[in-house]
Amino acid sequence: MTWIEGRFEENVITTTLEQAMNWAQESSIWPMTFGLACCAIEMMASGASRFDIDRFGAGAFRATPRQADLMIVAGTVTYKMASRVKRLYEQMPDPKYVIAMGACTVGGGPYFKYGYHVVKGVDLVVPVDVYVPGCPPRPEALLEGVMRIQDKIKARKLTKDSIQQLPVPHHSGHVQEPEVVIA
Numbered sequence: 001m002t003w004i005e006g007r008f009e010e011n012v013i014t015t016t017l018e019q020a021m022n023w024a025q026e027s028s029i030w031p032m033t034f035g036l037a038c039c040a041i042e043m044m045a046s047g048a049s050r051f052d053i054d055r056f057g058a059g060a061f062r063a064t065p066r067q068a069d070l071m072i073v074a075g076t077v078t079y080k081m082a083s084r085v086k087r088l089y090e091q092m093p094d095p096k097y098v099i100a101m102g103a104c105t106v107g108g109g110p111y112f113k114y115g116y117h118v119v120k121g122v123d124l125v126v127p128v129d130v131y132v133p134g135c136p137p138r139p140e141a142l143l144e145g146v147m148r149i150q151d152k153i154k155a156r157k158l159t160k161d162s163i164q165q166l167p168v169p170h171h172s173g174h175v176q177e178p179e180v181v182i183a
Contacts, residue, residue: 033061
């Protein structure tokens with residue numbers, strides 16, 4: 001018998017606030033609908049009943065970047081589209097994650113060699129967390145990418161820099177800005 005057995009009632013779980021927050025976030029990832037080419041068909045298939053991305057907590061595809069925390073870039077990124085990808089990424093709230101899905105997104109694909117308009121990888125535009133290779137990758141590969149994002153969220157540690165101070169309202173109704181500490 002270990003030291004913790006018998007000290008708590010049944011159905012009691014002890015954890016840290018950090019682990020509870022990470023568990024809540026990894027269980028409710030909201031991806032943004034952002035399909036650029038043929039890989040988007042496979043991304044849509046991963047949300048269908050056969051593959052069911054919702055069982056991983058990522059089934060609520062959002063149509064706006066302000067409500068999403070995962071960007072799945074699926075398809076060929078052209079130079080004209082790169083500025084839009086960057087703008088949508090910047091509009092997402094922190095913490096945010098990116099999955100590069102497909103050969104064209106990862107490294108330009110077959111279009112990069114003879115096409116002057118294709119970006120050689122979306123990682124030149126936005127930081128990528130997980131790469132899902134293939135042309136096009138199967139829905140199972142995208143589900144594996146979502147599980148790797150969940151692993152990354154689970155291992156995340158909170159630091160003083162990641163916790164932002166909120167402005168505290170003053171008794172007069174005005175908001176007092178927090179002091180900036182330079183160390």
